[in-house]
Amino acid sequence: MSYNFLIVDDSSIIRRSLQKALSMANFDINNAFEAANGQEALDLLEHEWIDLIFLDINMPVMNGVEFLRALRDKSETNAIPVLIISTEGSKLRYEELEKLGVQGILRKPVRPEMLTDTVNHLLGGA
Amino acid sequence: MSANEHPIKKVTAYVLSEWAMMLVEPGSQPETMFSQNEPFFRVSAYYQGVFDGDLTIICQEPFLNMLARNVLGADSEEVVSPEEQWDALRELANIISGNYLVEAYGVETIFDLPHFELQQTSFDGVSRYITQKMSKFNGEAAALYLADGEPLFASFDINASDYSNQTGDRR
Ligand SMILES: [Mg+2]
Numbered sequence: 001m002s003y004n005f006l007i008v009d010d011s012s013i014i015r016r017s018l019q020k021a022l023s024m025a026n027f028d029i030n031n032a033f034e035a036a037n038g039q040e041a042l043d044l045l046e047h048e049w050i051d052l053i054f055l056d057i058n059m060p061v062m063n064g065v066e067f068l069r070a071l072r073d074k075s076e077t078n079a080i081p082v083l084i085i086s087t088e089g090s091k092l093r094y095e096e097l098e099k100l101g102v103q104g105i106l107r108k109p110v111r112p113e114m115l116t117d118t119v120n121h122l123l124g125g126a
Numbered sequence: 127m128s129a130n131e132h133p134i135k136k137v138t139a140y141v142l143s144e145w146a147m148m149l150v151e152p153g154s155q156p157e158t159m160f161s162q163n164e165p166f167f168r169v170s171a172y173y174q175g176v177f178d179g180d181l182t183i184i185c186q187e188p189f190l191n192m193l194a195r196n197v198l199g200a201d202s203e204e205v206v207s208p209e210e211q212w213d214a215l216r217e218l219a220n221i222i223s224g225n226y227l228v229e230a231y232g233v234e235t236i237f238d239l240p241h242f243e244l245q246q247t248s249f250d251g252v253s254r255y256i257t258q259k260m261s262k263f264n265g266e267a268a269a270l271y272l273a274d275g276e277p278l279f280a281s282f283d284i285n286a287s288d289y290s291n292q293t294g295d296r297r
Contacts, residue, residue: 013210013214013217016198016210020198058239090234090237111144
């Protein structure tokens, strides 16, 4: 099975480095889409099937928490697995994210091996 | 590194080696470390809320270029645009700030999104700024490193009343 990923982060360098790490890890990737904020991601989800979302929290226009709420509100998107990749370290924020049904949280900086292991686990368990 | 080292020193070194894959060594004199002929870049994150303060990072062109290339794992043929270099610096500040807040204040405290500002600046402005920050709190809340041989300065300056309890230094 080949996967469609969606990378949501306002930093272009983070998006590009995630793309690289994922392709080097030899996942069977059909498409790795990118969005610079939550709104762009929602727009893309209107017409693309996504298997896993990599989500930053601190973004302009629509941040990661607002995006997650919108994602979980819609029946077409509420089951999509989400992996948070953010600098966020607050316990309260983590609890809030877990309530919104995220599948994993990685705190930046994230080593490529860590990312690969987590994605393998999430795809394997899906 | 010593256990009672200021979190800004610890976190800056950690992020540079872990994220940017750089070899980090302590720096000495800012006047001799930085090159007067290269442009200076400065990024600051301003916090308001539980406390008011700012995180500032200062570097020069060779560092910026190396940072972006390292983060991307770019080979020699790969093009890294100036926008991506700026973006890498902003993200460096973002990652240092996130890790700093956890290191200094723990996971129980919640902080609002900081506001980031990027600017290109001159040797005079930078040198005065660094000297001032290095003398404040005996240079404890400032970090000066050579990362892969290139100078980098980082400081965390807090203006809120809670810091005065720790240092007795209010300005
Ligand atoms: Mg961000």
